[in-house]
Amino acid sequence: MTDGPLSRYRAKITAGELSHDPMQELCAEKLQSLKNALINYEPSTGTGGWRERFGLTRRRDEPTPPSGLYIYGQVGRGKSMLMDLFYETIDIEKKRRVHFHDFMQDVHERMHRYRQTKKKDDADPIPPIAKDLANDAWLLCFDEMQVTDITDAMILGRLFEQLFGHGVVIVTTSNRVPDDLYKDGLQRQNFLPFIDMIKQKLDVLELASPTDYRMRNLTAAEVFLYPITREQASKRIDEMFATLTEGARVAPDSLTVKGRKIEISAAGAGVAKFSFEELCTRPLGPGDYIALATHFHTIVIDFIPKLPDSRRDWAKRFGTLVDAMYEHKTKLICAIECDPTEIYSDGDYSFEFQRTVSRMTEMRSQEYLDMAHLT
Numbered sequence: 368m369t370d371g372p373l374s375r376y377r378a379k380i381t382a383g384e385l386s387h388d389p390m391q392e393l394c395a396e397k398l399q400s401l402k403n404a405l406i407n408y409e410p411s412t413g414t415g416g417w418r419e420r421f422g423l424t425r426r427r428d429e430p431t432p433p434s435g436l437y438i439y440g441q442v443g444r445g446k447s448m449l450m451d452l453f454y455e456t457i458d459i460e461k462k463r464r465v466h467f468h469d470f471m472q473d474v475h476e477r478m479h480r481y482r483q484t485k486k487k488d489d490a491d492p493i494p495p496i497a498k499d500l501a502n503d504a505w506l507l508c509f510d511e512m513q514v515t516d517i518t519d520a521m522i523l524g525r526l527f528e529q530l531f532g533h534g535v536v537i538v539t540t541s542n543r544v545p546d547d548l549y550k551d552g553l554q555r556q557n558f559l560p561f562i563d564m565i566k567q568k569l570d571v572l573e574l575a576s577p578t579d580y581r582m583r584n585l586t587a588a589e590v591f592l593y594p595i596t597r598e599q600a601s602k603r604i605d606e607m608f609a610t611l612t613e614g615a616r617v618a619p620d621s622l623t624v625k626g627r628k629i630e631i632s633a634a635g636a637g638v639a640k641f642s643f644e645e646l647c648t649r650p651l652g653p654g655d656y657i658a659l660a661t662h663f664h665t666i667v668i669d670f671i672p673k674l675p676d677s678r679r680d681w682a683k684r685f686g687t688l689v690d691a692m693y694e695h696k697t698k699l700i701c702a703i704e705c706d707p708t709e710i711y712s713d714g715d716y717s718f719e720f721q722r723t724v725s726r727m728t729e730m731r732s733q734e735y736l737d738m739a740h741l742t
Contacts, residue, residue, distance in 0.1 A: 370456050371398075371399045371402050371403075371453075371456045371457075372395045372398040372399050372402065372449060372452040372453040372456055373392075373395045373396055373398070373399035374399075375395075375452045375455070375456060376391065376392065376395040376449065376452060377392075377395075385445075388445070388576050388578065390444075390574055390575050390576045391444075391445050391449060391574065391576060393572075394438060394445075394446075394449050394572060394574050395449055395452065397436060397570065397572055398436065398449060398450070398452070398453040398538070401433060401434075401435070401436055401453070401536075401538070402453060402456065402457050404433035405433060405457065405459065405506070405536065408430050408432065408433060408536075409430065409505070410430065410432060410501070410505050410533060410534025410535070411430070411534065430534070432531075432534045432535070432536050433536060434568060434569060434570050435536045435537040435538050435539075435568060435569040435570070436538045436539075436569055436570050436572060437512075437539055437541065437545060437565060437566075437569040437570065437571045437572065438450065438538075438539070438540045438541070438572050438574055439540070439541045439542065439543060439544055439545070439571070439572075439573055439574070440542070440573055440574035440575060440576065441542065441579065442542060442579065442636055442637050442664060443578075443579035443580050443611075444574045444575075444576045444578070444579070444580065445574065445576065445580055446540035446541075446574050447510050447511075447540055447613070447615070448613075449574075450464075450508055450510065450538055450540055451464070453508070453538065454508050454538075457506070459505075459506050461502075461503065461504045461505050461506065462504050462505075462506040462507075462508070463503065463504035463506070463507055463508065464508040464510070465507070465508070465509060465510070466509070466510045466511060466615070466616040467509040467510060467511055467512045467513065467539065468511070468513075468616055469616060470507075470509060471516075471519050474496065474500075474522070474526065475518075477492070477496045477499070478492045478496060481495065481496065493522065493525050493526055493529060494529055496526070497526055497529030497530050497532075497533060498529070498533060500530065500535075501529075501530060501533035501534070501535050504535075505533070505534060505535050505536065506535070506536050506538075507530070507535060507536070507537050507538070508537075508538045508539070509537065509538070509539035509540070510539075510540050510615065510616070511540060511541065511542070511615060511616065511636070512539045512540065512541040512543075512548070513541060513542065513543060513548070514548050514549040514552070514558070515549070515552070517552060517553045517554065520549050520552055520553075520554070520555070520557070520558045520561075521554070521557060521558075523558070523561045524557075524558070524560050524561035524564065527561060527564060527565075527568075528564065531564070531568050537568070537569060539569070542637070544571075544573070545562050545565045545566055545571060546562060548561075548562060548565075589731075590607075590698070590699070590700050590701075590731055590736070591699075591700075591701055591702075591703060591707065591727070591731055592604070592701070592702040592703065593702065593703035593704070593705060593706060593707065594703070594704060594705050594706065595702050595703070595704065596704070597670045597672075597702075597704070599702075600669060600670050600702030601669065601670075603702065604640075604667060604669045604670075604700070604701075604702050607667065607700055608633070608638065608640050608667050608700075611636065611638045611665055611667070611700070612635040612636045612638050613636075615635040615636035616635055617633050617634065617635035618633070618634070618635065619631060619632060619633060619634070620633075620634040620639070622658055622659065622662055624654055624655050624658045625654065627655075629651070629655055629658070629659065630645070632645065634663070637663055637664045637665065638663060638664070638665040638666075638667060639659065639662075639663040639665075639666050639667070640666075640667040640668075640669065641666065641667070641668055641669070642668070642669050642670065643668055643669075643670060643671045643672060643685075646668065646684070646685070646688060647681045647684040647685045647688065648681055648684075651684060651688075652687070653687055653691065656687055656688045656690075656691035656692075657691045657695070659688075659691070659697075660688075660691040660692045660694070660695040660697040661695055661697075661741075661742045662742075663697065664697060664698060664740040665697065665698040665699075665700060666692060666697060666698070666699055666700070667700045667701065668699070668700070668701040668702070669701075669702060670701075670702050670703075670704065671685075671701055671702065671703045671704065671710060672704045673704045673705045673709060673710060673711075674710055674711040674714070675714075676711075676713050676714035676715075677714065678711070678714070679714050679715055679716040682710070682711040682714065682716050682717075682720055682723075683716055683719075685710075685711075685723065686716075686719065686720055686722070686723040689723045689726050689727060689730075690723075690726070692730070693726045693729070693730060694741070695740065695741045695742070696735070696738040696739065696740050696741050697740060698730070698736060698740075699727070699730050707724050707727050707728070708724050710724070
C-alpha cells in the first residue's frame with residue numbers, strides 16, 4: 368500500500384504507539400479514500416463562484432470536487448491525530464492545516480484590510496477573500512470547528528459557499544455534530560443554511576470510540592504528583608497539559624459568570640490550566656466553580672501548596688471547587704507540595720476538609736477517570 372493515512376495508522380499499531388480501534392480505522396479508511404480521490408483532482412480556481420451566483424452550470428471540463436470530511440466526536444478520540452496523518456501524506460502543494468479559530472481570525476483581518484483599501488463602504492469583501500483563500504490553498508484542513516461568535520456565524524455560509532464554488536475541498540474535526548454548531552446562538556435561524564451546506568458537501572463521520580486516549584495516557588502515570596516542589600512540578604505539569612491538549616489551540620481564555628469574568632491562564636480542547644492562587648485565593652464562589660466544572664472536562668492545577676492553619680478561606684474555596692468538580696465528574700490533574708491528607712490538616716476547617724481529601728482520593732481512581740463529564 369502506498370503511503371497514506373491508513374498505512375501510517377496501521378504502522379503505529381504495529382509499532383505499539385497505538386492500540387487498534389475499529390472506529391479510528393474506519394476514519395483512516397475514509398481519509399485514505401479521500402486521498403485517493405484527490406490524486407487526479409485540481410480545481411479550476413476562480414471559475415466556480417460567479418457561475419453559482421448567476422445560476423450557471425459548471426463547464427463540462429471543470430473537475431467535480433470530491434466530498435470532504437467532517438469528523439466529530441468527544442475529546443481524546445484521535446480526530447486531530449488522524450487528520451494530521453492525512454495531511455502529512457497528501458502530495459498537494461496548495462494545502463493548509465489550521466485551527467478553525469485562527470482561520471476565522473485570518474478572515475476577519477483580511478476583511479478589515481479589504482475595507483481599508485476600498486472607497487465604497489458597501490463593497491462586499493467575501494467573494495475576493497474567498498478567491499484569495501482558494502488560490503492560496505484548495506485543500507483546507509480545520510481543527511476544532513466550533514462557532515460561538517455571531518459575527519462568524521453570519522459570514523460562514525456565504526464564505527463557504529464561495530470556497531466550495533471555487534472547488535475547495537475541506538476536512539475538519541469538531542467536538543459537535545453539525546446540527547449542534549452554534550447551538551442556542553443569536554439569530555441561529557440565519558446560520559442553518561450553513562449547516563445544511565456542510566452536510567451536503569462533506570461526508571459526516573462520528574468517531575465514536577469508547578476510549579478517551581488522552582486521559583488513558585495519563586492514567587499510566589499519577590494524575591496527582593506529590594510530594595513535589597514548585598520547581599520540580601512545573602515541567603511535569605506542562606507535559607501533562609500538553610498531552611491533554613495535543614493538536615488543539617491553547618491560549619488564555621475567560622469565562623463570564625453573572626457578568627463577572629474569570630480569567631484563565633491557558634485553555635484548549637476542553638482543558639483549563641490554573642495556578643492554585645488563581646482559583647482559591649481570589650473571591651470565587653460556588654457558582655464560579657460550577658461554571659468551570661461544567662465548561663471544562665479537565666482542570667489542571669500547577670501547584671497546590673501545604674496551607675497554613677490561618678488560611679481557612681483558601682481551604683474552604685478549594686473544598687468547594689473539588690465538590691463542584693466531583694459532582695460533574697470533571698477530571699483533576701495537579702501537583703501537590705505534600706500528601707493530600709496534609710494540605711490542610713490542623714486548622715479550624717480541617718475536619719470538614721477531610722471530605723475534600725476523600726473526594727480527591729476517589730477522583731484519582733480509574734473508575735472516576737472513566738466516567739463521562741456531566742455538563
